[in-house]
Amino acid sequence: MGHRWQLGLVALVQVLVLALWFSASAVAPALRTEFALSGAQAGWLTATVQIGFALGAVGSALANLADRIRPNVLITLSALFGVAATTALALLAHDAGTVLALRLLTGVSMAGVYPPGMKIVVSWFPNARGSALGLLVGALAVGSAAPQLINGLTTLPWRGVLLAASGLALVGAAVSLLLVRPGPAMRPARVPDPRYVLRMFRDPRQRLVNLGYFGHMWELYALWSWLPAYLAASNAVHGRLGIGVAAFVVAGLYGLVGCLVAGQWADRRGRAHVAMVAMLLSAGCGLASVLVFDNPVLFLVVLAAWGATAVADSAQFSAALTEVADQEYVGTALTAQTAIGFLVSVLTIQALPALADLVGWRLAVPLLAVGPLLGAAAMARLRTPVRA
Secondary structure (H helix, E strand, O other), X not given: OOHHHHXXXXXXXXXXXXXXXXXXXXXXXXXXXXHOOOHHXXXXXHHHHHHHHHHHHHHHHHOOHHHHOOHHHHHHXXXXXXXXXXXXXXXXXXXHHHHHHHHHHHHHHHOOOHHHHHHHHHHHOOOOHXXXXXXXXXXXXXXXXXHHHHHHHOOOOHHHHHHHHHHHHHHHHXXXXXXXXXXXXXXXXXXXXXXXXXXXXXXXXXXXXXXXXXXXXXXXXXXXXXXXXXXXXXXXXXXXXXXXXXXXXHHXXXXXXXXXXHHHHHHHHOHHHHHHHHHHHHHHHHHHHHHOOOOXXXXXXXXXXXXXXXXXXXXXXXXXXXXXXOHHHHHHHXXXXXXXXXXXXXXXXXXXXXXXXXXXXXXXXXXXXXXXXXXXXXXXXXXXXXXX
């Protein structure tokens, strides 16, 4: 099979399997009622997935699973593990502790799906990784938003939404096992060296790339997690159908478009430049949303632009780090970047609803712009010559 065919297959697998990521968040109101979750516990429905992903990424790297297991097989096994955790939540969970523990395990499983997917894509597109990884991150956006669409378009109860997401992930696992294959540029990764993380942050270029990524993660997952609540508070759309469809379009479809455009642009203009522009636009959309919050049409236009720009830079941070890191320790560098970035996202996922209780969603969500503004400053510095 050709390289473009393989790219499409890997992207399809990501769309199908990553539906598990926000499956519980999409039905958070029903879960709060069913298991008597507090507002803080509802926030942990996504935050525990982020923590699980960070733990899974570190554990997978230290165990060198990507070299011991073919990456497409690792994706399949991880997807099945995520299906088991999500199905157990739908059928067996009986209290808040069990729900959050199963969401943590779902996050661990996602660490065996997304990073190996990046590794396969780069093995097919070593010289066009910006655009190729852009498509992959766009697939992540669509897959992550898919449960919102399922919840909005169907009359399924919350258990049905979780089981539907599990069904999609099962299909993705089968596609990965039967059709996805590593490319000719696949190389064994060096066993991670935790000591390299300290050296990484001493290097100005690697430090700036990571600071940009952390600013990006400050914004992205909190925006995705609380987008339905933000839409509901704005009164721009009404009812489960409208909110579900709007959340899917903003985070999924426009996110995909943003990733594709940024990926193509980055391979020509440079990753730091594209990431800086995307973060400035994203921050601008966040701040502009305050002004148009009461105008349904303009608010949805700004949200669409925000959905496209908030995730557009995501793939470029991974690609940039692979270019500036010590080539013997690229795996360690990417693991550290990803793990820390997802832990950063936990802070804003948890803090945003508490802040909304104090100042309202209109003012709370735009404060996410702080992250991309700081990230853009780091990327502007990276574009200029940096002395080691």
